[in-house]
Amino acid sequence: MQVSSRCPSPRLCTYTSNQRQVKHTSSDIADMRNNGNKPRLGGSGVAAQFLHNFIENDTPWVHMDIAGTAWTEEAFPTKPKGATAFGVRLLDRMVQDYFEQ
Secondary structure, three states: OOOHHHOOOOOOOOOOOOHHHHHHOOOOOOOOOOOOOOOOOOOHHHHHHHHHOOOOOOOOOOOOOOHHHOEEOOOEOOEOOEEOOOOHHHHHHHHHHHOOO
């Protein structure tokens, strides 16, 4: 995804699991929780850590947190005002780069 993100938008960051996110997914009554350990404490880091619990070995994986970027009140050169379709061009580029010959 990092290579495919060479297009102008969107920007990506690399997530590294850490003990803070592990703590936020721990639970006293279940194997793990998916929303942080306090109300409204979720977020992309907690979501990525939750998903990381299901990844086996060194399987490459991506978490795209699209909820906060789904809508814009202002037009930009790469997207009009309104629904942003965040990630669609990135996924399209990744498919072109790695799966279409």
